[in-house]
Ligand SMILES: Nc1ncnc2c1ncn2[C@@H]1O[C@H](COP(=O)(O)OP(=O)(O)OP(=O)(O)O)[C@@H](O)[C@H]1O
């Protein structure tokens with residue numbers, strides 16, 4: 166093919182082959198290097214790499230080098246337009262050494278950016294006979310003509326660029342697929358067992374049974390840690406959609422831009438960030454349920470978009486004007502006071518109104534103490550399994566403590582307390598001391614409605630009990646720490662009826 170192989174060209178080729186084999190992450194920088202080498206070896210003044218968009222058939226400038234490179238990137242070519250359009254359409258290379266005499270030349274871009282074009286060398290990037298784009302070199306330096314040898318070299322670079330693009334696209338596609346499968350797996354195996362004993366919760370589950378059959382949106386409210394996510398799962402599992410995906414999205418976890426593309430997907434744009442069109446969570450949830458957790462944190466712009474999904478079941482992917490329709494049931498949750506957010510203008514009234522068709526309020530754990538023994542048992546078994554420890558339950562005082570404590574962190578706090586207790590317990594039965602709760606002082610609730618004297622006594626009681634706890638209930642040592650007489654301490658213990666939680 167070549168009479169003499171130029172050592173510089175040969176070395177460049179090897180270098181690029183090595184890059185293709187070692188670079189999986191950053192397609193843009195790899196393609197830029199390929200184009201830079203091609204431009205240098207063909208002695209061009211400027212160059213560009215245009216890619217064909219499968220959806221609209223247009224050619225987009227992905228990379229453009231030369232004095233006006235930045236300006237060129239704003240343009241796109243319609244199918245068949247210009248030299249590059251012709252090359253893409255015919256899958257054939259082309260040398261045009263005087264563009265003015267070639268009717269295929271499209272001079273608008275050149276004129277508009279102020280870069281006079283004299284000659285063009287353009288070759289298609291082919292992948293199994295399919296043209297994915299075009300490499301174009303402009304103006305051979307020194308007013309020379311592009312040669313047949315330039316064209317052959319550029320064709321070699323075009324093959325390499327095509328391989329790099331294919332690799333990047335496969336990688337992106339594989340990533341999307343992995344993400345989707347991961348979602349599937351976690352939503353199949355990720356359902357939780359919901360423990361319910363209290364009449365309050367049993368009643369809520371009954372309500373969910375009825376609500377689940379419909380397609381209405383459900384808003385789950387309640388303090389942090391009460392189990393809102395588990396109730397959302399129940400809405401899905403008891404609905405006719407139960408065999409379809411249950412897709413979880415935490416609206417507070419991502420900044421607005423990323424959240425928008427996570428929810429609604431995006432179309433191919435910048436090469437590095439979005440090589441492929443990508444489906445968002447709403448599309449992944451099609452036929453199933455989407456769980457929008459922490460909905461109170463949804464930015465206003467996305468609230469508007471969500472409202473339209475609720476009203477019309479349609480939206481647009483980021484960067485596209487094509488409308489996508491989905492059949493998705495929306496379940497949202499928050500521990501924030503949405504009424505207040507609405508008053509402050511941080512949450513759209515119309516969206517709140519739409520979401521709030523079927524509100525479900527999950528009560529705090531302290532309001533349904535009947536659930537505590539069953540939950541405690543459930544978590545004990547779970548953590549015994551995980552730690553491979555054998556435990557046989559709770560002492561009476563441990564159970565009493567759990568029943569009297571106010572659990573400001575709700576079920577999550579109970580779960581954590583038991584996990585800790587399983588780890589630190591020396592005996593086979595978990596004692597009150599293993600739970601490490603309630604010793605930190607009385608809860609604010611306990612003071613409410615009390616006289617000063619009662620409140621002071623309550624405080625004294627907690628304070629002394631904690632000190633005793635810390636000193637293994639040895640009164641002499643505790644008295645010394647508290648700087649009081651041992652006899653006085655013993656009187657206080659009786660007066661305040663401080664009971665040892667030590668078995
Ligand atoms: N009824 C229940 N049965 C079994 N486990 C529960 C129950 N309620 C809550 N849990 C467990 O308690 C923890 C907290 O529950 P969840 O994450 O659903 O709370 P949440 O209300 O969503 O809290 P947040 O507002 O902080 O997100 C989880 O580990 C969950 O598995």
Ligand SMILES: [Mg+2]
Pocket residue numbers: 393394458
């Ligand atoms: Mg939650």
